[in-house]
Amino acid sequence: xxxxxxxxxxxxxxxxxxxxxxxxxxxxxxxxxxxxxxxxxxxxxxxxxxxxxxxxxxxxxxxxxxxxxxxxxxxxxxxxxxxxxxxxxxxxxxxxxxxxxxxxxxxxxxxxxxxxxxxxxxxxxxxxxxxxxxxxxxxxxxxxxxx
Amino acid sequence: xxxxxxxxxxxxxxxxxxxxxxxxxxxxxxxxxxxxxxxxxxxxxxxxxxxxxxxxxxxxxxxxxxxxxxxxxxxxxxxxxxxxxxxxxxxxxxxxxxxxxxxxxxxxxxxxxxxxxxxxxxxxxxxxxxxxxxxxxxxxxxxxxxxxxxxxxxxxxxxxxxxxxxxxxxxxxxxxxxx
Numbered sequence: 663x664x665x666x667x668x669x670x671x672x673x674x675x676x677x678x679x680x681x682x683x684x685x686x687x688x689x690x691x692x693x694x695x696x697x698x699x700x701x702x703x704x705x706x707x708x709x710x711x712x713x714x715x716x717x718x719x720x721x722x723x724x725x726x727x728x729x730x731x732x733x734x735x736x737x738x739x740x741x742x743x744x745x746x747x748x749x750x751x752x753x754x755x756x757x758x759x760x761x762x763x764x765x766x767x768x769x770x771x772x773x774x775x776x777x778x779x780x781x782x783x784x785x786x787x788x789x790x791x792x793x794x795x796x797x798x799x800x801x802x803x804x805x806x807x808x809x
Numbered sequence: 810x811x812x813x814x815x816x817x818x819x820x821x822x823x824x825x826x827x828x829x830x831x832x833x834x835x836x837x838x839x840x841x842x843x844x845x846x847x848x849x850x851x852x853x854x855x856x857x858x859x860x861x862x863x864x865x866x867x868x869x870x871x872x873x874x875x876x877x878x879x880x881x882x883x884x885x886x887x888x889x890x891x892x893x894x895x896x897x898x899x900x901x902x903x904x905x906x907x908x909x910x911x912x913x914x915x916x917x918x919x920x921x922x923x924x925x926x927x928x929x930x931x932x933x934x935x936x937x938x939x940x941x942x943x944x945x946x947x948x949x950x951x952x953x954x955x956x957x958x959x960x961x962x963x964x965x966x967x968x969x970x971x972x973x974x975x976x977x978x979x980x981x982x983x984x985x986x987x988x
Contacts, residue, residue: 705938705939706960707958740916740919740921741916742813742916743813745814745914747916749942777956779921779956781912781921781923783814793923795939795940795957796958797880797881797956798960799880799881799959799960800881802960
């Protein structure tokens with residue numbers, strides 16, 4: 663097995679553990695797979711980049727509180743030598759209404775389903791950068807329709 | 810080959826950037842084709858002059874039946890539709906729209922490109938980010954799927970009443986297509 667194949671295998675395994683941690687909604691397990699100086703950027707209206715593990719933990723905790731059963735159903739996974747890209751369908755049930763720029767959207771029990779892609783860069787066997795791109799308009803439509 | 814996530818953009822003179830080649834699911838030919846395509850994409854978005862020069866540049870990198878899928882609007886199929894139904898309404902609404910490639914990677918025939926789009930609607934500047942999945946066939950795009958949050962653009966429209974007639978025309982054009 664070549665060095666690169668071994669590295670790809672390691673990254674694929676990391677991607678699997680990372681996905682399992684998210685789909686178990688296990689914040690500690692998720693954060694254990696991140697570097698201390700990790701960065702998380704959700705490319706969605708009304709969000710700011712989180713830099714450093716404390717800020718990233720806080721951001722993730724917010725998502726888990728909002729969508730306690732959050733789940734990423736993977737549609738495609740592509741492994742690189744220092745990254746992976748995962749296309750998935752994110753689903754979840756709102757724990758309460760979501761406040762976005764002063765407007766309250768959705769209510770407890772509202773289901774959301776939105777396509778997203780994660781671009782995840784790996785350093786030293788851990789997640790160093792996670793960029794998430796998702797269609798927030800679709801999510802807002804679902805939440806707005808549920809008001 | 811398992812390629813690295815690249816935050817440097819390929820040369821825009823059509824020459825492929827030299828990239829690490831490894832065993833796996835990407836052949837050296839696929840890696841070169843991807844680098845050339847990303848170079849053209851980078852150049853095309855850097856400073857579009859107008860709709861037609863933008864389309865003239867991109868169309869040579871598209872298969873005739875190219876299919877473009879993005880949130881909130883119906884898919885656009887073919888080069889003519891790309892020009893008339895995608896690019897023209899977009900540049901009519903945002904004449905100074907341009908994009909900066911922030912990162913990319915290739916896996917087989919698939920390229921992922923992170924693109925930052927910037928433009929002005931009325932006097933409202935906006936920035937939005939997209940991650941495009943491009944599928945190549947013979948070095949040309951057969952499909953583009955955009956993971957895009959268009960909220961910044963719509964917010965700029967909402968705050969620029971002078972842009973409303975153009976935006977309404979864009980929406981009506983899209984609805985006529987889907988009728």
